[in-house]
Amino acid sequence: xxxLRYILMGFTLITCINVNAQRTKPQVPNTLxxxxxxxxIGGYKNGDFLAPQLADSIIGMPLKIIDEKNNAYTIASYQFxxxxxxxxxxEATGKTFKTSSVKASLxxxxxxxxxxLNAVREQLKxxxxxxxxDIIVKDxxxxxxxxxxxxxxxx
Numbered sequence: 001x002x003x004l005r006y007i008l009m010g011f012t013l014i015t016c017i018n019v020n021a022q023r024t025k026p027q028v029p030n031t032l033x034x035x036x037x038x039x040x041i042g043g044y045k046n047g048d049f050l051a052p053q054l055a056d057s058i059i060g061m062p063l064k065i066i067d068e069k070n071n072a073y074t075i076a077s078y079q080f081x082x083x084x085x086x087x088x089x090x091e092a093t094g095k096t097f098k099t100s101s102v103k104a105s106l107x108x109x110x111x112x113x114x115x116x117l118n119a120v121r122e123q124l125k126x127x128x129x130x131x132x133x134d135i136i137v138k139d140x141x142x143x144x145x146x147x148x149x150x151x152x153x154x155x
Contacts, residue, residue: 036068037147039135046148049155052124059130060117062110065137065147073137076144077108082120083129128154 042058044050050058065073081104088099105116112120120130135147 035145037073037137037145038066038068039132039148039150040064040066041132041150041152044150044152046150046152049153052126052154055124055130055152055154056121059120060111063132063135063150065135073139073145073147075110076136076138077106078110078135079104079106079133080112080116081129081131081133082116083131084123085125085127124154126154130154 039046041063042061044058063075063078065075067073081102083100083102085098086101087096089096103119107113111117130152131149133149133151135149136144137147138144
């Protein structure tokens, strides 16, 4: 009978420790207000269509993020994706077909680096996409926030 008592006491002790360990801390309310951002590059916004020559000129411009009061924000990082049209071959039949290929990278400065600018500028064709996404900006207090994406299509 004493073994059973020790087993029950051990079980009770383990249960109490487990219950106390699972308590959560009270949630701290978010004091940041939602800010409506506008993301642009060379004055162009998400969803715009550009001729290859125009895209060639604006791709080297810096991203700009502003709020509804026209306050500019510092860009902490963003990702850039270039979706290009390529020709591929079906190995079984030998027939060629159009498909897309993507190149992407994370950047901490704007505009894009010369290496990326040269690679993209050499190849711009109708149907391709320039996509700036996961844009993270910081306010004057250092709070990080996401800004809207910019996806531009070459026409």
